[in-house]
Amino acid sequence: MSELAGPVPTEVSDRVVAAPAVRAGDRGRLEELDALRGLAALGVVVYHYTTFYQSQHGHLHPLGFGFPAGNYGVHLFFLISGFVIFMTLDRTRTAADFVVSRFSRLFPAYWAALLLTTLVVHAIGMPQQRPDAATFVANTTMLQEILGFEDIDGSYWTLQVELFFYAQMLLWFVLRQLHRIPWIIAGWLLLVLAYALALRQGWHFSYTTRVLLNLLYIPYFALGILFYRLHAARGSRRANIALILASLATIGIAYEPVYFVVGLSCTAVFALFLGGGLRWLRHRLFLFLGGISYALYLLHQAIGFAVIHRLERLGVPSLAAITLALALALGLATLLNRWIERPAMRAIRQRWQSRRRAPAA
Numbered sequence: 001m002s003e004l005a006g007p008v009p010t011e012v013s014d015r016v017v018a019a020p021a022v023r024a025g026d027r028g029r030l031e032e033l034d035a036l037r038g039l040a041a042l043g044v045v046v047y048h049y050t051t052f053y054q055s056q057h058g059h060l061h062p063l064g065f066g067f068p069a070g071n072y073g074v075h076l077f078f079l080i081s082g083f084v085i086f087m088t089l090d091r092t093r094t095a096a097d098f099v100v101s102r103f104s105r106l107f108p109a110y111w112a113a114l115l116l117t118t119l120v121v122h123a124i125g126m127p128q129q130r131p132d133a134a135t136f137v138a139n140t141t142m143l144q145e146i147l148g149f150e151d152i153d154g155s156y157w158t159l160q161v162e163l164f165f166y167a168q169m170l171l172w173f174v175l176r177q178l179h180r181i182p183w184i185i186a187g188w189l190l191l192v193l194a195y196a197l198a199l200r201q202g203w204h205f206s207y208t209t210r211v212l213l214n215l216l217y218i219p220y221f222a223l224g225i226l227f228y229r230l231h232a233a234r235g236s237r238r239a240n241i242a243l244i245l246a247s248l249a250t251i252g253i254a255y256e257p258v259y260f261v262v263g264l265s266c267t268a269v270f271a272l273f274l275g276g277g278l279r280w281l282r283h284r285l286f287l288f289l290g291g292i293s294y295a296l297y298l299l300h301q302a303i304g305f306a307v308i309h310r311l312e313r314l315g316v317p318s319l320a321a322i323t324l325a326l327a328l329a330l331g332l333a334t335l336l337n338r339w340i341e342r343p344a345m346r347a348i349r350q351r352w353q354s355r356r357r358a359p360a361a
Contacts, residue, residue, distance in 0.1 A: 043069065113299050191213060
């Protein structure tokens with residue numbers, strides 16, 4: 001998911017680092033990104049409960065419709081992540097500040113959702129949903145895939161993608177190379193093309209390189225970074241636009257055609273955002289969805305599938321079962337956001353700020 005975690009405005013107003021003042025109008029514009037995240041998360045949920053559930057398990061009462069487009073909400077998450085993470089590093093003083101910021105935003109809510117999901121699927125889930133202890137422990141790291149374990153919730157695969165992107169951006173920050181991000185993006189795109197060529201020719205390409213550098217998704221993160229640079233007037237406008245076009249071309253060459261359409265659609269959405277065409281997304285309903293989007297993403301799939309499966313076998317029509325599962329996911333996400341995600345983030349950041357302010361012994 002997604003810059004998946006938490007509302008974008010909090011990244012500015014509640015950050016753990018000292019930073020330049022936000023320009024007039026930025027907060028409202030960032031609220032639009034937050035709302036986009038919420039809509040993307042909702043699209044992923046509807047896709048999973050309709051199209052994906054049907055393909056994996058089969059609804060007892062066929063719906064007659066699906067929402068396959070929701071599957072590509074994660075790509076919009078990746079653009080938002082590129083935008084927000086580069087913005088965060090642009091305003092961050094130390095690597096430790098960034099690590100605390102990311103940890104406080106991601107892990108407390110994730111661990112709570114992981115525990116709740118595990119309890120629910122063991123109680124009412126399908127047999128194949130129930131993880132063993134080793135799988136649970138591996139999942140606490142968010143790196144279960146590279147460790148060789150299954151995701152307890154199928155949506156968790158994006159979290160590893162996000163972590164590796166954060167780690168790489170932090171590395172460039174520590175090396176003081178973020179001002180060379182256009183060249184770094186050009187290098188990413190060349191590596192993506194090299195990977196695609198190797199795949200088509202049957203040549204070996206390092207799995208570790210592909211995973212650590214996110215070569216399946218890095219053009220989407222690059223697009224987000226480039227739109228932030230346009231938004232913040234960083235670097236040459238022509239160069240940023242040229243790299244946006246190069247990123248889209250790389251997606252079109254390296255990936256299946258549908259992903260070019262996805263990239264083009266996400267680019268159009270961000271162009272509207274920068275042009276002020278998404279102000280209608282500042283409605284409180286969309287902002288509410290944005291606020292709970294991370295919790296919703298973490299909680300919806302495994303728990304929702306268990307609920308749908310159980311309700312359908314109790315005779316509840318599939319559409320009603322989906323509606324009830326969606327209502328439950330939204331309710332749980334609201335509670336997780338209110339009682340764990342936001343309080344834990346505040347507490348960790350306040351403690352970090354206190355430690356930074358404390359005089360040396």
